[in-house]
Amino acid sequence: MDNVIIKTKGIKRAFDTPAGKFWALKGIDAEIPEGKFVILRGRSGSGKTTYMNIINSLDDPTEGDVFIDGVNLKDLSEKERENLRRTKMGFVFQSVSLIPSLNAFQNVEFSMRMAGMKINKDTARRVEECLKLVGLGNRMNHMSAEMSGGEQQRVAIARALAHKPSIIFADEPTAELDSAMAARVTEIFKEMTRKEGITVLMTTHDVGLMGAADMMIELDNGERINAGE
Numbered sequence: 001m002d003n004v005i006i007k008t009k010g011i012k013r014a015f016d017t018p019a020g021k022f023w024a025l026k027g028i029d030a031e032i033p034e035g036k037f038v039i040l041r042g043r044s045g046s047g048k049t050t051y052m053n054i055i056n057s058l059d060d061p062t063e064g065d066v067f068i069d070g071v072n073l074k075d076l077s078e079k080e081r082e083n084l085r086r087t088k089m090g091f092v093f094q095s096v097s098l099i100p101s102l103n104a105f106q107n108v109e110f111s112m113r114m115a116g117m118k119i120n121k122d123t124a125r126r127v128e129e130c131l132k133l134v135g136l137g138n139r140m141n142h143m144s145a146e147m148s149g150g151e152q153q154r155v156a157i158a159r160a161l162a163h164k165p166s167i168i169f170a171d172e173p174t175a176e177l178d179s180a181m182a183a184r185v186t187e188i189f190k191e192m193t194r195k196e197g198i199t200v201l202m203t204t205h206d207v208g209l210m211g212a213a214d215m216m217i218e219l220d221n222g223e224r225i226n227a228g229e
């Protein structure tokens with residue numbers, strides 16, 4: 001049995017609204033094995049982002065537990081959680097937010113600095129390796145304004161990857177890309193699980209991308225509607 005890197009038990013999340021309590025998540029259980037490419041799918045408003053942000057500890061559940069590598073997030077201090085996010089997790093968002101005054105290489109290197117790594121020849125090699133993995137070995141000195149949306153998103157993936165996180169969280173990373181580039185980006189995520197043993201959790205609406213997943217978690221109206229893979 002593979003090592004379970006993410007486990008959630010009975011995750012519920014209520015938001016206070018003028019109309020009363022709104023339960024965005026109604027008790028989500030999941031076990032995600034290490035090194036898998038996992039797609040979190042469901043209609044708009046089904047609870048994907050809410051669930052993802054509870055797993056990565058940016059938000060707290062109203063009820064339920066999240067275990068990362070067997071550790072209950074409730075047992076960690078805010079400082080320990082921040083450290084977990086900085087060193088063990090990588091993030092890719094729908095809108096790319098590269099630093100415009102830095103080139104591709106420097107954007108990736110900067111993220112390693114933020115993860116607390118000392119910048120040296122080894123980190124430079126790692127930056128190159130990550131940019132090559134996303135197919136941008138020949139764009140390292142380009143500024144973000146000189147790159148297409150798909151290229152920028154691939155720099156963002158290299159950036160999320162450079163400090164060797166255990167888990168990458170990608171919330172709708174392909175939403176602003178054309179279908180060919182969306183498929184390419186999805187393929188890169190899958191390659192990362194194979195080459196680096198990283199676990200990737202990606203949300204998407206795009207049914208065309210589902211085939212690439214090792215495992216699918218489908219939400220509907222705050223509930224999980226598939227229990228299998």
Ligand SMILES: Nc1ncnc2c1ncn2[C@@H]1O[C@H](COP(=O)(O)OP(=O)(O)OP(=O)(O)O)[C@@H](O)[C@H]1O
Pocket residue numbers: 015016017022024042043044045046047048049050051
């Ligand atoms: N801070 C909040 N306060 C009140 N309701 C919220 C809050 N955040 C999310 N919700 C509600 O919870 C539900 C789930 O939202 P969530 O953002 O998780 O959906 P999603 O599946 O990511 O949707 P999308 O595909 O559009 O990104 C929605 O009905 C949303 O309106």
Ligand SMILES: [Mg+2]
Pocket residue numbers: 048049050171
């Ligand atoms: Mg969302």
